[in-house]
Amino acid sequence: MTTKVVTIASGKGGVGKTTSVANIAVALASRGQKVTCIDGDIGLRNLDVVLGLENRIVYDLVDVIEGRCRLRQAMIRDKRLPELYLIPAAQTRDKTAISPSDMVRLCDELRPEVDWIIIDSPAGIERGFKNAIAAADRVLVMTNPEVSAVRDADRVIGLLEAEEKGPAALVINRLDPAMVKRGDMLSVADVLDLLAVELIGVIPEDENVIVATNKGQPLALDGKSKAGQAFQNIARRLMGEQVPFMDLGSQNLFQRLLGRK
Amino acid sequence: MLSLIQIKGIRDGLLITLDGAAWPELATAFVKNVDERSSFFQGARVALDVGVNELRVAELSTLRDQLSERGIALWAVLSESPVTVRTAQNLGLATRLSKPRPVQFREVAEELPEDAAKWVKGPLRSGGRVLFEGNVVVMGDVNPGAEIIAGGSVIVWGRLRGVVHAGAQGDEKAVVCALEMAPTQLRIASEIAISPKKQGKSQPEIARLKDGQLVAEPWQELTGR
Numbered sequence: 407m408t409t410k411v412v413t414i415a416s417g418k419g420g421v422g423k424t425t426s427v428a429n430i431a432v433a434l435a436s437r438g439q440k441v442t443c444i445d446g447d448i449g450l451r452n453l454d455v456v457l458g459l460e461n462r463i464v465y466d467l468v469d470v471i472e473g474r475c476r477l478r479q480a481m482i483r484d485k486r487l488p489e490l491y492l493i494p495a496a497q498t499r500d501k502t503a504i505s506p507s508d509m510v511r512l513c514d515e516l517r518p519e520v521d522w523i524i525i526d527s528p529a530g531i532e533r534g535f536k537n538a539i540a541a542a543d544r545v546l547v548m549t550n551p552e553v554s555a556v557r558d559a560d561r562v563i564g565l566l567e568a569e570e571k572g573p574a575a576l577v578i579n580r581l582d583p584a585m586v587k588r589g590d591m592l593s594v595a596d597v598l599d600l601l602a603v604e605l606i607g608v609i610p611e612d613e614n615v616i617v618a619t620n621k622g623q624p625l626a627l628d629g630k631s632k633a634g635q636a637f638q639n640i641a642r643r644l645m646g647e648q649v650p651f652m653d654l655g656s657q658n659l660f661q662r663l664l665g666r667k
Numbered sequence: 668m669l670s671l672i673q674i675k676g677i678r679d680g681l682l683i684t685l686d687g688a689a690w691p692e693l694a695t696a697f698v699k700n701v702d703e704r705s706s707f708f709q710g711a712r713v714a715l716d717v718g719v720n721e722l723r724v725a726e727l728s729t730l731r732d733q734l735s736e737r738g739i740a741l742w743a744v745l746s747e748s749p750v751t752v753r754t755a756q757n758l759g760l761a762t763r764l765s766k767p768r769p770v771q772f773r774e775v776a777e778e779l780p781e782d783a784a785k786w787v788k789g790p791l792r793s794g795g796r797v798l799f800e801g802n803v804v805v806m807g808d809v810n811p812g813a814e815i816i817a818g819g820s821v822i823v824w825g826r827l828r829g830v831v832h833a834g835a836q837g838d839e840k841a842v843v844c845a846l847e848m849a850p851t852q853l854r855i856a857s858e859i860a861i862s863p864k865k866q867g868k869s870q871p872e873i874a875r876l877k878d879g880q881l882v883a884e885p886w887q888e889l890t891g892r
Contacts, residue, residue: 557793557811560792560810560811561794561812563792564792564794564795565794567792600810600828602808
């Protein structure tokens with residue numbers, strides 16, 4: 407199989423890029439894929455925390471680029487899964503420490519080693535974002551069902567089109583079906599209507615995500631949560647499977663007990 | 668010296684154009700002129716167009732103080748010099764009259780045929796900008812955060828949700844049509860409007876200037892179908 411480089415970007419911050427990178431990487435790795443994630447958020451690194459690998463960092467992305475270590479030395483292996491690695495960002499530098507061509511070279515060097523390279527883009531549309539998408543074969547654009555996040559996603563999709571990065575795929579995160587039903591939140595259809603791109607995942611709002619993030623235990627490791635399942639589904643779709651979208655019906659426990667539809 | 672100073676009445680008071688000499692003389696001439704016709708200037712709100720003169724804070728604030736001593740409020744300074752504009756902004760003065768000046772296109776075609784139009788393949792996304800001296804046709808949606816500035820008319824075969832300025836060089840006959848008219852802001856020539864909250868099903872609409880008012884009407888009503 408040829409290696410795929412997938413970047414997750416959003417424009418707006420706080421929509422869940424880092425959490426998704428961690429979960430999609432875990433989901434792919436749990437399906438027997440060789441995966442390396444790269445934290446592109448130099449200066450504000452987080453992916454190591456979300457994956458629970460913070461205390462094992464010795465070398466980072468900038469060390470590799472500047473030749474202070476070999477690529478292999480900067481790849482931290484996640485012990486929970488056989489083939490999941492993280493290349494962490496440097497915390498003491500900034501986005502200008504690397505260039506888009508550095509990222510292309512790094513990914514080319516990695517390609518023979520793994521099946522997937524998942525890159526976490528920083529928020530914004532400047533240098534860090536340009537670095538993160540430089541090597542991407544595919545870009546997943548992440549948004550929340552709210553007007554400002556959708557506006558930024560639209561901008562990012564426009565930039566990707568201008569850079570001829572191919573059609574972006576959309577991930578809608580933190581959807582609350584009950585709020586949509588009340589008409590207080592944009593629905594999946596509303597978002598797609600504006601952005602007019604392919605949808606690759608819808609992740610329901612789930613407070614377990616915060617718990618999992620704090621513990622450094624990505625949700626996709628546990629099969630029960632709906633959000634975890636949604637990440638698994640994105641991984642399967644990336645691998646080329648046709649997976650129907652989950653029914654995120656707004657039935658609550660009370661309604662279920664009453665046996666109402 | 669008087670010919671250096673032109674006075675024009677505008678909606679917001681007087682627009683005074685100072686030109687044709689270097690700054691200290693211009694200012695002195697203007698203040699002298701004010702003193703000679705103090706009853707005319709008494710209590711006036713004044714906007715100054717200083718042309719290409721580069722003014723520093725000291726120069727501009729001196730003039731402002733001299734004017735205010737004579738009962739004249741200086742509220743705006745217009746200039747082609749970026750230095751002066753910055754100075755005026757630092758002093759808290761407006762740097763443009765409320766109506767935008769007609770847009771100047773950088774490359775104006777020699778003689779644009781009337782039917783010249785720029786074809787834009789949509790969707791035009793947030794951050795996308797189209798600037799064209801003729802008509803603009805967009806095949807697809809114009810999303811919020813996108814901007815179209817056209818010398819002529821704008822036709823959107825899709826939903827219009829961004830900002831459109833038709834007739835940007837002052838053409839009041841320019842129109843804007845869209846299958847769904849919900850622009851963030853709509854401008855034709857020097858008129859600006861925001862779209863009202865819509866209820867019910869949307870329909871194709873055409874917006875134009877009618878007696879100086881920007882109005883949008885459903886397309887069906889116009890064609891009588």
